[in-house]
Amino acid sequence: MLRPTEDILILGIESSCDDTAAAVIRGDHILSNVIANQEVHRNFGGVVPELASRAHQQNIIPVVEVALSKANVGKNELNAIAYTRGPGLLGSLLVGTSFAKALSLSLGIPLLDVDHLQAHILAHFIRDTPDQEIPQFPFLCLTVSGGHTQIVVVESPGHMRSIGQTIDDAAGEAFDKAAKIMGLPYPGGPLIDKLAREGNAFAYSFPEPRIPGLDYSFSGLKTSFLYFLRDRLKSDPDFIGKNKADLCASVQHSIVSILLRKLALAAEHTGILEIAIAGGVSANSGLREALLQMAGVKGWKVFLPRFAYSTDNAAMIAMAGVFRYMSGNFAPLDLPPYARAGEHH
Ligand code: KG4
Ligand code: ZN
Secondary structure, eight states, X not given: OOOOOTTOEEEEEEOSSSEEEEEEEETTEEEEEEEEEOGGGGGGTSOOHHHHHHHHHHHHHHHHHHHHHHHTOOGGGOSEEEEEEESSOXXXXXXXXXXXXXXXXXXXXXXXXXXXXXXXXXXXXXXXSTTOOOOOSSEEEEEEOSSOEEEEEEXXXXXXXXXXXXXXXXXXXXXXXXXXXXXXXXXXXXXXXXXXXXXXXXXSOOOOOOOOTTOBOXXXXXXXXXXXXXXXXXHOTTHHHHHHHHHHHHHHHHHHHHHHHHHHHHHHHHOOOEEEEESGGGGOHHHHHHHHHHHHHHTOEEEOOOGGGTSSOSHHHHHHHHHHXXXXXXXXXXXXXXXXXXXXX
């Protein structure tokens, strides 16, 4: 694969869920990476689509302006605009899509449509230091976010195929739902991670799902966690308060074990030993530690994304845009967004 050259300068825009983000990339080097998180959803225990679209509309112009000025780049220097086409919330995607289209039209430069899930994976090709190692093709990527859980064989920047996915909840959803059951605020994943550090991962155990092949399921864990707590709360109303760290550590351990068991199977089936993780849940310290430990045993070479490129960001959109630019894959102005993965095929 040819390494992106310094003469490629691209603005990336991400608006698929509740973060409005913009980033500028030169070659494979990020010049700026700006995110406006939407606080409006905090009181609702989840993302409210209508509020998300409105906040994107308010944020997108200032976020893009800050990204350009931090990068010290003028709009007229850009070669192309990359934006998230999907999957995500349609109303949110439409704000980024319309903005990207208008900007590319007004500047007379190409538009690059990016798949959000592929971008999470391609974040591994960002080089913040010149000697940073990048994965070699083909490699496996466990993509774990709030909406998706997949094991992907990555053959090239444009060729990826999923060989396993969740049949119900995503891994991030499992974290967020477990947190909600314990009365923790949304999104609960990062909080469980934090509290788990003080707890005993073996304090409580929950049954592992029996799903054939490389697919995942997390809804059973959520249900058994709910019933377990319901029982314990009957005899001790403060059970959660007293045991929060152990509960977090145990539920995190369960989710991580489920994730890694199938990932190990995928590595066995494909014979691929280069393994990456991507998406919001790849920020989880329990997953990172357990993966590194397993890699030592199995002889894997592991790639962990920087924290700034794990959860939603526009740097990954810009990086994915660079690859599309290099392949001359430009988007027409009438290209519609898509809400669900794979809808565009
Ligand atoms: O990739 P992402 O930012 O957005 C989607 O594309 O969905 O992922 C968000 C998900 C949420 O479910 C959030 O709770 C989870 O990633 N997450 C974490 C951590 N940081 C974010 N889950 C566990 N541990 C973390 N440190
Ligand atoms: Zn994401």
